[in-house]
Amino acid sequence: xxxxxxxxxxxxxxSAWIFSGSEGIGLAIAEALILxxxxxxxxxxxxxxxxxxxxxx
Numbered sequence: 001x002x003x004x005x006x007x008x009x010x011x012x013x014x015s016a017w018i019f020s021g022s023e024g025i026g027l028a029i030a031e032a033l034i035l036x037x038x039x040x041x042x043x044x045x046x047x048x049x050x051x052x053x054x055x056x057x
Contacts (some may be wrong), residue, residue, distance in 0.1 A: 012037035022049035033056070 016033050020026040022044035026055050034057060043052040 010036075015039045015041070017041045017043060019043045021045060027053050027056075040056040 008048075011033055016030075016038050018026050018030045018040060020043035021030045021040075022054075026042075030042050030053070033040050042050060042053060044053070
């Protein structure tokens with residue numbers, strides 16, 4: 001693995017599944033990846049929380 005800073009890595013044209021992504025650190029990771037051009041799938045046990053997180057984007 002190289003020592004390249006994660007901020008310098010390209011996430012364009014990639015996909016990620018974020019489990020427990022409707023709040024907390026999972027949501028923060030999803031947001032960071034979306035801002036870097038990644039297609040993100042957020043998985044949550046709570047439909048209400050999931051819908052609230054989707055509405056943020």
